[in-house]
Amino acid sequence: MFAGRGRPLKIQKSMKQSIFTILENKRLAPSVFRMELVGDTSQITAPGQFVNIRLEGRFLRRPISVCDKAEDRLVLIYKVVGHGTQQLSEMAPGTQLDLLTGLGNGYDLSKCGEKPLLIGGGAGVPPMYWLCRELIALGKEVTVILGFNTAEEVFYEAEFAALGARTIVMTADGSYGRKGFVTDGMTALEKECGFAGKDAQQSDCAGSSADTFYSYIYTCGPMPMFRAINQVARTSGQFSFEERMGCGFGACMGCSCKTITGYKRICKDGPVLEREEILW
Amino acid sequence: MVSEVSRAAGRDAATHQSDTGFHADTTVTLSGWELDNPVIPASGTFGFGKEFAELYDINCLGTFSFKGTTLHPRFGNPTPRIAECTAGMINSVGLQNPGVDEVLAVQLPKLQSYFHKKVIANVSGFSVEEYAETVRRLDECDQIGLFEVNVSCPNVHGGGISFGTSPEAAAEVTAAVRKVTRRPVYIKLTPNVTDIASIAKACEDAGADGISLINTLLGMRIDLKTKRPVIANKMGGFSGPAVFPVALRMVYQVYEAVKIPIMGMGGVSSAEDVIEMMLAGAAAVQIGAANLTDPYICRDIVAALPKTMEQYGITSLREIIGAAHRN
Incomplete structure (x- = not known):
């Protein structure tokens, strides 16, 4: 009525x-x-x-x-x-x-090329799991780098591996997996795997690089980790942000951030932003 | 019994008859503008209604007060802007808005597709001229039922002191806005003052058609882990159920000081709160922070009002306005 x-x-x-x-x-x-x-x-x-x-x-x-x-x-x-x-x-x-x-908007799966790299830092690991499962279902060759501070914090390594992803665990103190940050894992993999080279060139993804083992980056984690990834990233990617929220559905402007294309609400227009629109 | 024909015509959306035959009239009037009910989502907690329209038909509301609009676009304050409190929250959004021209060109035309009532235009400014110019530009829009002028902002020409903390400055804004519109002008007052009644009175004397109160109470939280303020701007506006008794007291005091209608707000989160606010003197009631935690709350309050009225033997809401003042 x-x-x-x-x-x-x-x-x-x-x-x-x-x-x-x-x-x-x-x-x-x-x-x-x-x-x-x-x-x-x-x-x-x-x-x-x-x-x-x-x-x-x-x-x-x-x-x-x-x-x-x-x-x-x-x-x-x-x-x-x-x-x-x-x-x-x-x-x-x-x-x-x-x-x-x-x-929230969630990750866009259409832009990743054939060899997406998923990077989760600590509490940023969980959203990578469903993303990984979906990408593998699409036939992608997925590499996952999980970053933790120390051995006892590590979770879900076996679950990612079970999905069929190449799974690398980094610990800051070296108490489990490889020692270092997720970006150290990226650098190490570049050395070990050589370059994606021809394969990445053939992929139809914009922004993919011919110089490395991955065609695109998806990540969730703390801001310092994002900044470090941005320093070494050779491709485009999507970054999922965390912010204190009021409503969580776009009404209160409590979690706004500035981007290249103007302000965005992390809860509604994000939490996933593209590398190119983030004000680093 | 209200006929289906008249219901379909929309006019009787505000008269309700219960199973027991109790007839509840929820209509109220704000300066000649009749609302189906007194339930109004407060500015800054409802955007332009779109996010809530995804959940329910917001035409069930009396109306709503749109996001505080300024002459120029504003990003607002740095984040974190939000801190949780016991029975409430602090916000320090800082009047983020796209500016009056975009509100007119984009937001208000969009609003027409999902809201068919007139809306309250909430306006802020940092100088008397800014307030007047923003209202003057908005005044061309037929969708606006009345102006709600937020005088809690700092006056950049007055040493950064809020317009709403001085009777003279509040009156100056009121008079300037009054001159540029024929629509009703309500002044939204800050509670962060020693004598809110004197400020309300100054606004009435300067030509205000009504008073809105209260805006948020200045508050802060400190994070025990970082040992720093939670909010980037250190302090912010405290709202939520915890402030209800303070808001109610101020509405009661202002009702005694002025003759113009009052929109009461501050911690309202139930039909009982709405009625209590009206008994204190509110002609209509706004709901703010509660929208953020329960996005259906205003719809639910609208639905609960007739039954709650019956429970307390109230046949007409407009008849109880200020009833608590009677001897």
Whole structure:
């Protein structure tokens, strides 16, 4: 009865609020948990999107990136960084959660050429998983570099390898995998694998480089890691940003950032930005 | 019983009859503008409504107050701009907006495709001239029902002190805006003052048609890990359910000081809060921070109002405005 005197509403719907039920919530690393939920995942359409979780007693929702989804299942891997995520980590299976889903743009899979390189740093590792799975399903030759501070923080190495990705783990202190940052891993792989050379030239991806083993970069992690990657990257790529958010769906301008093409809301126009539009 | 024919005509969207035959009239009037209900999303928490229109038909609202608009485009403050608090949040967005010309050329034409009521134009400025020029340009747009002038901004010509903290400066803005539009002008007041009633009175005397209050309360948080302020700008505006009693008290005080209508806001997050705000003296009620945490809240409050009115024996919302002042 409020439908506005017969004029149709021209609005593209992308987000959805619904109730999910926790199926499993287990520790993967000292402060990292994996939560599997069941609910309406219909609006979750791209790797790199996030959900915003309402928590009892907390005023703001908690934005968490989607690690994986399949039909009505949703996997979230989150790091305990404060009271809200602590509360999340203590929730038992069967608990119901109010989620806003379908938030953020997610990664664009169409630009990556044949040999995408996925780089996840710490809490930035989870969104790489669904992305990796999708890219492998598209027949891509995927390399994954996962960066952690130390051995006990490492998670999901076997899961990425099981998808069929070449998986390299870097630890800053050298206590597991290779010693160094993710960019050290990039440099080492360039030496070991030689250049993609001819293969990359043949790929139809714009911005791919003939000089290295990868045709495109997808990454999620902290800003210092992004800056380091940008210093050594030989191709174009997509970077997923984190910011303190108010609403998470584009209303409050709490998480805006400046880009080459003007301001963008990390929650709505991001969190994924292209390398060329980022103000480094 | 309201007939289906009259419902379809849209006019009776605001009269509700319950199963028990209780008749609830949710209509209110702001300076001659009749609203189906007093529920109005507050500026800065609702953008231009598009994100919420993805979730529900926002035409169920009384109206909404659009994102604070300035003469020139503004990026606003550095991030982090948001900090969580107990029962609320701090924001320091800094009036990010594309500027009045783009609002007129892009946002308002777009709005017509999903919102068919008139809207409240929220305007900010950093000089008296900027306020007047922004309102003058917006005044050409038929979609605007009234102006809400945010006087919480710092006056760049007055040593950076907020216009809203001095009766003289608030009156000066009011008078300047009053001259450039025939539409109603509501002045949105900051609560960060010692005597809000005197500022409201100064605005009324300068020709304001109404008062909006309260804007956010100045607050801050410090991160125990970094030992630095959470917000990049150190301080920001505190809002959310925690501020409701303060807002209610100020609406009550301003109602005693002025005769013009009041839009009450500050921590409102339920139909009960709306009614309480109206009892204190609000002719309409805005909902701010709650939109960010529950995007359906305004729709749900609109839906809950008739039942809540019945529960408290209120047949007409407009009749309870300021009822708490009666002896």
